[in-house]
Amino acid sequence: MSAWVEVCAVDDIDREDVVPFEHLGCQYAIYCSPDGTFYATDGLCTHERAVLADGLVMDHIIECPKHNGRFDYRTGEGKGAPIRVNLRTYPVKIDQHIVSIEID
Amino acid sequence: MRPKRDYSLIGDDSRRAVALGLSQADWYRTPIPRKRMKELMHRRNGPAIRDTALWLGLLVIFGGLGVYLWFSVWSLLCFAAYGVLYGSASDARWHECGHGTAFKTRWMNTVIYNLACFMIMRDPTVWRWSHARHHTDTVIVGRDPEIIAMRPPKLWHIAANFIGLFDVPLAFKHMAIHASGRLTVEEATFVPGTERAKTYWTARVWLLIYAAVVVTCVVSGSVLPAMVIGLPRMYGAWHHLMTGLTQHCGLADDVTDHRLNSRTVYMNPISRFVYWNMNYHVEHHMFPMVPFHALPALHEEIKDDLPAPAASIAAAFREFVPAMLRQRADPEYYVHREVFGTATAVTTSG
Numbered sequence: 001m002s003a004w005v006e007v008c009a010v011d012d013i014d015r016e017d018v019v020p021f022e023h024l025g026c027q028y029a030i031y032c033s034p035d036g037t038f039y040a041t042d043g044l045c046t047h048e049r050a051v052l053a054d055g056l057v058m059d060h061i062i063e064c065p066k067h068n069g070r071f072d073y074r075t076g077e078g079k080g081a082p083i084r085v086n087l088r089t090y091p092v093k094i095d096q097h098i099v100s101i102e103i104d
Numbered sequence: 105m106r107p108k109r110d111y112s113l114i115g116d117d118s119r120r121a122v123a124l125g126l127s128q129a130d131w132y133r134t135p136i137p138r139k140r141m142k143e144l145m146h147r148r149n150g151p152a153i154r155d156t157a158l159w160l161g162l163l164v165i166f167g168g169l170g171v172y173l174w175f176s177v178w179s180l181l182c183f184a185a186y187g188v189l190y191g192s193a194s195d196a197r198w199h200e201c202g203h204g205t206a207f208k209t210r211w212m213n214t215v216i217y218n219l220a221c222f223m224i225m226r227d228p229t230v231w232r233w234s235h236a237r238h239h240t241d242t243v244i245v246g247r248d249p250e251i252i253a254m255r256p257p258k259l260w261h262i263a264a265n266f267i268g269l270f271d272v273p274l275a276f277k278h279m280a281i282h283a284s285g286r287l288t289v290e291e292a293t294f295v296p297g298t299e300r301a302k303t304y305w306t307a308r309v310w311l312l313i314y315a316a317v318v319v320t321c322v323v324s325g326s327v328l329p330a331m332v333i334g335l336p337r338m339y340g341a342w343h344h345l346m347t348g349l350t351q352h353c354g355l356a357d358d359v360t361d362h363r364l365n366s367r368t369v370y371m372n373p374i375s376r377f378v379y380w381n382m383n384y385h386v387e388h389h390m391f392p393m394v395p396f397h398a399l400p401a402l403h404e405e406i407k408d409d410l411p412a413p414a415a416s417i418a419a420a421f422r423e424f425v426p427a428m429l430r431q432r433a434d435p436e437y438y439v440h441r442e443v444f445g446t447a448t449a450v451t452t453s454g
Binding site: 049055068 | 142
């Protein structure tokens with residue numbers, strides 16, 4: 001059963017940036033794209049589980065800080081070596097300037 | 105006393121490293137505010153385009169003069185410079201473009217990566233995965249495929265590679281294996297099945313190119329074609345080995361703190377151009393997302409948390425050569441590094 005979980009205020013994330021979020025022992029990455037849209041994915045790289053929030057956001061790509069693996073954070077799609085498994089994504093909503101994600 | 109180190113990626117020390125948690129471990133990183141880190145990671149095309157234009161321009165000039173003036177002392181001097189640009193600068197270009205950090209534009213990284221791989225005779229796919237492992241398990245015995253100086257070190261082997269005497273024949277052996285549609289047993293431990301066909305086809309194309317060079321030499325009765333393609337990987341290799349040896353030699357193995365197993369070295373501007381700032385090696389390993397052009401700034405940011413850099417290439421050699429000589433009889437010996445501040449180093453050997 002899924003539930004919406006509050007993450008942070010919209011102002012807590014710069015545009016074209018990412019912040020980490022932990023909930024019940026699971027790690028997530030919350031993104032704000034260059035046009036101000038928010039997205040959420042699993043927080044660890046599928047390659048070797050580095051923390052993606054330490055990585056670099058460029059347009060709609062998050063690049064892993066450890067081996068420079070790249071994902072499209074809107075879809076979770078891996079963009080080539082060393083990524084072989086896509087990232088899981090989560091629905092995001094904004095309510096009264098609060099960012100929430102829907103978690104199973 | 106630890107048993108003889110097994111550097112094979114499928115041997116006892118590989119299993120030992122996994123059992124001890126040394127593989128895919130959490131490595132120490134100096135804390136840097138996110139805002140500053142983003143500035144340091146920022147991608148730009150300008151510095152790499154400038155350096156690449158200079159690199160390729162110098163290759164054309166020195167290579168062209170070498171051919172034009174062949175055979176004379178002047179041509180040999182031109183090829184000496186051409187060789188370093190071909191057989192050593194390609195090492196740094198392969199490395200930086202493999203990380204995808206040299207250029208902001210992806211296709212530029214890809215083009216220079218593949219060109220540099222050809223020059224340095226490293227399969228683009230195998231070495232991309234090999235280097236990922238090197239960053240995951242830096243100088244972890246049995247896990248890191250890119251350890252140059254093992255313990256005890258084979259000094260004659262290292263010395264011979266200043267002109268590629270082992271590396272180049274090995275590269276051709278691997279090309280032959282790959283061209284036959286296989287990987288080595290060790291390569292198969294880190295290259296996924298879906299990536300392997302690229303390696304096989306690359307090897308076939310490269311072997312055709314080298315066969316064409318040999319045929320051209322035979323037909324023309326001159327070694328000149330090979331002086332331009334192939335041989336510079338040997339006569340120009342000395343600089344990349346000289347700088348590469350400074351990275352980790354003589355330092356700790358099986359630790360999870362790059363300050364203990366990597367070395368930053370202050371270098372002259374020419375070597376830094378050839379080496380693309382990889383002399384800031386602790387910094388690079390700690391933050392591989394930072395492009396070569398931002399490494400000096402990263403160094404300034406975190407140097408107070410790092411061991412003192414070697415003052416020069418010669419100073420680095422003065423540190424690790426005696427250590428390697430001692431390791432011939434005492435493989436447990438290594439150069440200890442003082443770490444401080446927020447250090448949480450984990451050591452399991454030495």
